[in-house]
Each structure stands twice: as structure tokens, then as C-alpha cells.
Amino acid sequence: MxxxxxxxxxxxxxxxxxxxxxxxxxxxxxxxxxxxxxxxxxxxxxxxxxxxxxxxxxxxxxxxxxxxxxxxxxxxxxxxxxxxxxxxxxxxxxxxxxxxxxxxxxxxxxxxxxxxxxxxxxxxxxxxxxxAAAIELGLPLDQPTGSMVCDFGAGKTEVAVLSMGGVVASRGVRIGGLDLDDAIATYVRMTSGVVLSRSVATSVKEQLVQMGPVGSDQAVELAGRAVTSGDPATIVVSASELRPALDDLVRQLVSTVVQCLGEAPPEVAQDIIFHGIHVVGGGSLLHGLAQRLEEATDVPVHLHEEPSIxxxxxxxxxxxxxxxxxxxxxxx
Ligand SMILES: Nc1ncnc2c1ncn2[C@@H]1O[C@H](COP(=O)(O)OP(=O)(O)OP(=O)(O)O)[C@@H](O)[C@H]1O
Ligand SMILES: [Mg+2]
Missing domain, CATH: 3.30.420.40 (ATPase, nucleotide binding domain)
Structure with missing residues (x-):
């Protein structure tokens, strides 16, 4: 079988x-x-x-x-x-x-x-x-109630408005977590002359970056290679200096969600405003992203416990x- x-x-x-x-x-x-x-x-x-x-x-x-x-x-x-x-x-x-x-x-x-x-x-x-995400989240897919799912992946970001078993509005942008990693590596290379591996840039993004309201600033020491000699080199970076380096990309992600909400039929948009926006994908764990979405849309954002699966x-x-x-x- x-x-x-x-x-x-x-x-x-x-x-x-x-x-x-x-x-x-x-x-x-x-x-x-x-x-x-x-x-x-x-x-x-x-x-x-x-x-x-x-x-x-x-x-x-x-x-x-x-x-x-x-x-x-x-x-x-x-x-x-x-x-x-x-x-x-x-x-x-x-x-x-x-x-x-x-x-x-x-x-x-x-x-x-x-x-x-x-x-x-x-x-x-x-x-x-x-x-698939809407089915897992138990959203009312086969009823005339609108819902919104945003997937923040590594290579792309997608927003969909669903109602009556299908997608009634959608927006996508081919930007994801990997682009944030690259932006971190580019910032460090340009400002300090240190080349970071992608895995180091990824862990900085996951652990240090804060795109929401900044509390106390944190800094970490990173190991890479000097761009001029190729020799091992270390560099200290702080959350507050990385934030502007990622802001443009995060703004594009947020505006994709805002645009999709704007394209939803009015009665469907009302349902979303009432029930909230569901965010999934590993990228939804970026610190402060949910707050940024709430501020931009004025709609509650539901983060999921294991968004990547x-x-x-x-x-x-x-x-x-x-x-x-x-x-x-x-x-x-
Ligand atoms: N705590 C975190 N903060 C920020 N980003 C995170 C965090 N945890 C995971 N990510 C990012 O989530 C991304 C992976 O998410 P996911 O597994 O949903 O992507 P994917 O399904 O492989 O990609 P895509 O859907 O774009 O094809 C990676 O870029 C990873 O760095
Ligand atoms: Mg994915």
C-alpha cells in the first residue's frame, strides 16, 4: 500500500x-x-x-x-x-x-x-x-467569515485573506529571513570590515535583534574573518545598531500585510479586524515584528507556538x- x-x-x-x-x-x-x-x-x-x-x-x-x-x-x-x-x-x-x-x-x-x-x-x-495553515489553525475556511494568514518564511513572505474555502485576496514579496541575515552580514562587513558566516548572521537575528520597542540595549561578540586579510577577527555589535540596518526590509514586510488588508472586501476586512491576523513561519518569531504589525494595522496579531511547523x-x-x-x- x-x-x-x-x-x-x-x-x-x-x-x-x-x-x-x-x-x-x-x-x-x-x-x-x-x-x-x-x-x-x-x-x-x-x-x-x-x-x-x-x-x-x-x-x-x-x-x-x-x-x-x-x-x-x-x-x-x-x-x-x-x-x-x-x-x-x-x-x-x-x-x-x-x-x-x-x-x-x-x-x-x-x-x-x-x-x-x-x-x-x-x-x-x-x-x-x-x-494548509488555515486548516491547521482551525480557521473558519468553509464559512463566509474572513480570516488572514501571514507566512514569514526564509525566502518569501505571503499574506492571504481567506473566506468560503478559498483565497479572496493575497500579496507576496520575495523577501524573507535570509534577506535579514544578509542585511546583518552586509552591515557588519561595511562598518567593521568583518565577514560573518550566514549561520552567525542568522543566530544574531534570532537572538539579538529587536524590531519592537527597545528596552535595555544588548551587545554580543561575533567571530568572523577580516575582509582585508582573511584572518580570524571578532567584532562587538549591539541590537540598537542593527535595527536601522533591518528597518527597510521589515517595513516592506509590514506594508505587504497592510496592502493585503486594504484589498480585502470590506465585510471580510471587518471579520479580520475583529478576529485578528494569524502569523506563521519561522520569521514570525523575529522580536518585535508582531508589535510592528499591530501598530501598522490596528488589528490584534496572533503568534503561534510552533510557527514553523x-x-x-x-x-x-x-x-x-x-x-x-x-x-x-x-x-x-
Ligand atoms: N527567533 C527568530 N527570530 C527571527 N527569525 C527567526 C527566528 N527563528 C527562526 N527564524 C527564521 O525563520 C526562517 C525559517 O522559517 P521557515 O522554516 O518558516 O522558512 P521556510 O519554510 O524554510 O522558508 P519559505 O517558506 O520562505 O520557503 C529563517 O530565516 C530563520 O532564521
Ligand atoms: Mg515555509
Whole structure:
């Protein structure tokens, strides 16, 4: 019997859930290749662990860019690995339900579906991510009540207004957490001449940055390399100096939400004002982002406890729902 898998192939992380076991995989969306032979030497967490930990030349390939497949062959390899790691080989070729960004173009949807089929899926269905999130959050999807879901991912940000089983307004911007990481690294390189690795920039963003009201300022010492010599170097950065470096990007994220709210039909917008905005995706954990959204929209913002697994949990729920939401799925 074929095995059903729910898959959220994110720009930064890939999550797989099965109906019986819940989320069984949550690993980086990366493949490590031997720098000389180009053969695969690690996938997911194993690939990430190889970065900087071996003397061998390692090239890493991140198959998704801005939420879409950008390196097809690597995406197929990674999906094949995910099917296997989720127990797929025990069950034959799996039937898979994949989340797809609501703003993905027809070509991007086709590339994702085709990659899953080539990786060995016997059946591929796609479901728009905001709908998967709404199902997981128990929003009144099949009723005439409006709700809003915002997904702050690593490669893209999407806002959708849902009512009567579908998306009635949406906005997306191909900016996400990775762009914030790059802005931190660029700021440090330009002001101090120190080059930070992406993982250092990511941890600074997650732990130090504060985009909301600033209380006491904090500073951390970071290790990198001097841009002029390549030698190891350290630098102290504070939360207050990083804030202006990220402000423009955060403003764009907030204005995407404001614009989408403005496009919602008036009665639907009223429901959202009353029930609030639901924010999901790892990027929603950025300190102060929820306050910035509340200030800009004057609408309460609901943050979720485990925002990064809302999508895959919603997709998993759909595996069990079967025909009830069948018209929402597209087959590949
Ligand atoms: N505490 C935090 N503060 C700020 N950002 C965070 C925090 N925790 C995680 N993130 C960011 O969330 C992003 C990952 O979110 P998520 O897993 O939802 O993305 P994804 O699904 O891989 O990407 P996408 O949906 O854009 O394809 C990363 O950029 C990560 O740095
Ligand atoms: Mg995502």
C-alpha cells in the first residue's frame, strides 16, 4: 500500500509528516556535494553538519530560492532522500501532498510537482500553503467569515485573506529571513570590515535583534574573518545598531500585510479586524515584528507556538480529510 506523506519543502527547512506519526522530519533544505567529484556526500542535517567541519572541499546546494525550486536536480535528490527518510521505501512509492506558495507561478508549481514525481512519488497533489495553515489553525475556511494568514518564511513572505474555502485576496514579496541575515552580514562587513558566516548572521537575528520597542540595549561578540586579510577577527555589535540596518526590509514586510488588508472586501476586512491576523513561519518569531504589525494595522496579531511547523501540520491534517477539501488540491 502506498504511504501518504505531507511535505513542506521550505527555502531553509524541509518538513515531512505522516498521518500516523506526525512530523517525522525537520531538516535543512540542503545537499552537500564533494567539491571535486560533485557526488552527493550528505543531505539535510548531515549536509549542514559537513559545512566547515571537514577539511575536504565541500560545495553546498540549496535547491530552493525565494520559496521556489531553483535547482531542479538537487530538489529531486533531496525529495528522494526525504521520501526514504520518512519510511517511504518500506511502503513503495509514496503518495505525496506538497505545500506550494500561493504566489508561485504555474511554472514554479509544475517544477515542484514534477520534481516530486521524478523523486519517486506515485501521486502528487499540491495545496496552497496559506490554506494548509488555515486548516491547521482551525480557521473558519468553509464559512463566509474572513480570516488572514501571514507566512514569514526564509525566502518569501505571503499574506492571504481567506473566506468560503478559498483565497479572496493575497500579496507576496520575495523577501524573507535570509534577506535579514544578509542585511546583518552586509552591515557588519561595511562598518567593521568583518565577514560573518550566514549561520552567525542568522543566530544574531534570532537572538539579538529587536524590531519592537527597545528596552535595555544588548551587545554580543561575533567571530568572523577580516575582509582585508582573511584572518580570524571578532567584532562587538549591539541590537540598537542593527535595527536601522533591518528597518527597510521589515517595513516592506509590514506594508505587504497592510496592502493585503486594504484589498480585502470590506465585510471580510471587518471579520479580520475583529478576529485578528494569524502569523506563521519561522520569521514570525523575529522580536518585535508582531508589535510592528499591530501598530501598522490596528488589528490584534496572533503568534503561534510552533510557527514553523504549522504548514506541514496543516498538510498532514489534509491527508486525513480526504475528499472534504478535494477541490482545493491541484494534481500534477
Ligand atoms: N527567533 C527568530 N527570530 C527571527 N527569525 C527567526 C527566528 N527563528 C527562526 N527564524 C527564521 O525563520 C526562517 C525559517 O522559517 P521557515 O522554516 O518558516 O522558512 P521556510 O519554510 O524554510 O522558508 P519559505 O517558506 O520562505 O520557503 C529563517 O530565516 C530563520 O532564521
Ligand atoms: Mg515555509
Amino acid at each position: 502506498a504511504h501518504d506523506l505531507a511535505i513542506d519543502l521550505g527555502t531553509a527547512r524541509s518538513r515531512v509528516a505522516t498521518r500516523s506519526d506526525g512530523v517525522v522530519i525537520d531538516q535543512p533544505t540542503v545537499v552537500a556535494l564533494d567539491g571535486r567529484t560533485k557526488s552527493v556526500i550528505g543531505m539535510g542535517s548531515a549536509a549542514e553538519a559537513l559545512i566547515g567541519s571537514t577539511t575536504k572541499p565541500v560545495r553546498t546546494a540549496w535547491p530552493l530560492v525565494q520559496g521556489a525550486v531553483a535547482d531542479y536536480d538537487t530538489a529531486v535528490r533531496l525529495l528522494r532522500y526525504l521520501f526514504r527518510a520518512a519510511g517511504g521505501s518500506r511502503f513503495g512509492r509514496p503518495k505525496v501532498l506538497l505545500g506550494v506558495p500561493g504566489t508561485a507561478t504555474p511554472i514554479e508549481r509544475r517544477a515542484l510537482g514534477k520534481a516530486a514525481a521524478e523523486a519517486g512519488a506515485s501521486q502528487v497533489r499540491l495545496l496552497e500553503q496559506p490554506i 504549522v504548514m506541514v501540520s496543516g498538510l498532514r491534517r489534509c491527508l486525513a480529510l480526504g475528499s472534504r477539501y478535494d477541490e482545493l488540491f491541484s494534481r500534477v
